[in-house]
Amino acid sequence: MTQVEWFDDLQVGMRFKTGDLQITASDIKRFAAEFDPQPMHLDEDAAAKTLFKGLAASGWHTAAIAMKLAVQSRPFGPHPLIGMGVDGLRWTAPVRPGDVLHLDGEIVSLTPSSTKPHGSVVVKWTMYNQNTEPVYTFTPITIIPRRLPS
Amino acid sequence: MTQVEWFDDLQVGMRFKTGDLQITASDIKRFAAEFDPQPMHLDEDAAAKTLFKGLAASGWHTAAIAMKLAVQSRPFGPHPLIGMGVDGLRWTAPVRPGDVLHLDGEIVSLTPSSTKPHGSVVVKWTMYNQNTEPVYTFTPITIIPRRLPS
Numbered sequence: 001m002t003q004v005e006w007f008d009d010l011q012v013g014m015r016f017k018t019g020d021l022q023i024t025a026s027d028i029k030r031f032a033a034e035f036d037p038q039p040m041h042l043d044e045d046a047a048a049k050t051l052f053k054g055l056a057a058s059g060w061h062t063a064a065i066a067m068k069l070a071v072q073s074r075p076f077g078p079h080p081l082i083g084m085g086v087d088g089l090r091w092t093a094p095v096r097p098g099d100v101l102h103l104d105g106e107i108v109s110l111t112p113s114s115t116k117p118h119g120s121v122v123v124k125w126t127m128y129n130q131n132t133e134p135v136y137t138f139t140p141i142t143i144i145p146r147r148l149p150s
Numbered sequence: 151m152t153q154v155e156w157f158d159d160l161q162v163g164m165r166f167k168t169g170d171l172q173i174t175a176s177d178i179k180r181f182a183a184e185f186d187p188q189p190m191h192l193d194e195d196a197a198a199k200t201l202f203k204g205l206a207a208s209g210w211h212t213a214a215i216a217m218k219l220a221v222q223s224r225p226f227g228p229h230p231l232i233g234m235g236v237d238g239l240r241w242t243a244p245v246r247p248g249d250v251l252h253l254d255g256e257i258v259s260l261t262p263s264s265t266k267p268h269g270s271v272v273v274k275w276t277m278y279n280q281n282t283e284p285v286y287t288f289t290p291i292t293i294i295p296r297r298l299p300s
Contacts, residue, residue, distance in 0.1 A: 035214040036221060038230050050230070059233055060217045064185040064210045071186060080188050080200070083209055083241065090235040 005077035007119035016105035018069040025097035056094035155227035156297040157269035166255035168219035175247035206244035
């Protein structure tokens with residue numbers, strides 16, 4: 001994968017790829033019990049009767065896993081991933097127990113600040129499962145420092 | 151708060167209000183260790199040296215708490231909250247240990263399906279802390295069934 005340290009090194013179209021993470025039924029139920037206590041995320045039998053027709057991860061659990069994968073991949077080297085905001089969260093297929101998930105990212109815009117020594121980077125990330133089916137997309141806006149003049 | 155059961159009962163401008171949830175330093179660190187392992191979310195001393203100048207919740211933790219508050223408030227009665235997608239996530243102030251959080255929501259658009267017995271509801275939710283400072287906004291799109299003809 002690409003790994004760069006400064007805004008100045010980035011280009012539109014640059015791609016990133018993260019490692020993999022496997023999600024379990026236990027993970028799905030534990031997250032849901034704390035943050036999204038609805039039948040399709042909590043219990044196999046109850047989930048079978050919903051439109052998901054089986055246990056599926058909370059969309060916010062999927063979003064949190066995406067953050068983990070992005071952070072671990074260090075797309076901008078030592079600079080933290082601090083989102084100013086995120087647009088276009090879309091859950092395109094259920095995330096199921098046992099799924100193995102990863103993200104591909106592509107820089108879609110770069111805007112240098114006119115007043116500060118940084119720029120904003122917009123990356124469109126797509127999460128895929130082990131069948132290369134897209135399950136989730138999101139497009140965060142991140143601030144990355146410019147290289148200091150030498 | 152307003153609580154209604156069917157798409158047909160909803161109106162643009164209708165408002166919702168959730169209960170409160172208090173977040174602790176322990177909650178912040180535990181979520182971060184699992185999903186967003188960056189210094190500003192993991193450890194007070196390390197966080198003091200970041201631009202947050204102290205421990206702050208991961209934005210995805212804030213997002214998950216918002217889902218919990220929304221689910222518990224049952225804005226659409228027995229119908230589940232199933233997001234087709236979410237736009238406009240913006241974190242507008244840090245969420246700190248001890249903060250007491252709640253959401254206010256307002257329906258911003260209603261679109262009946264032309265082919266199916268449901269409609270899409272767009273609610274703009276804003277999370278406030280105990281000082282009525284807005285800390286987070288998000289705008290999910292939810293599908294709610296229409297009342298069956300009698």
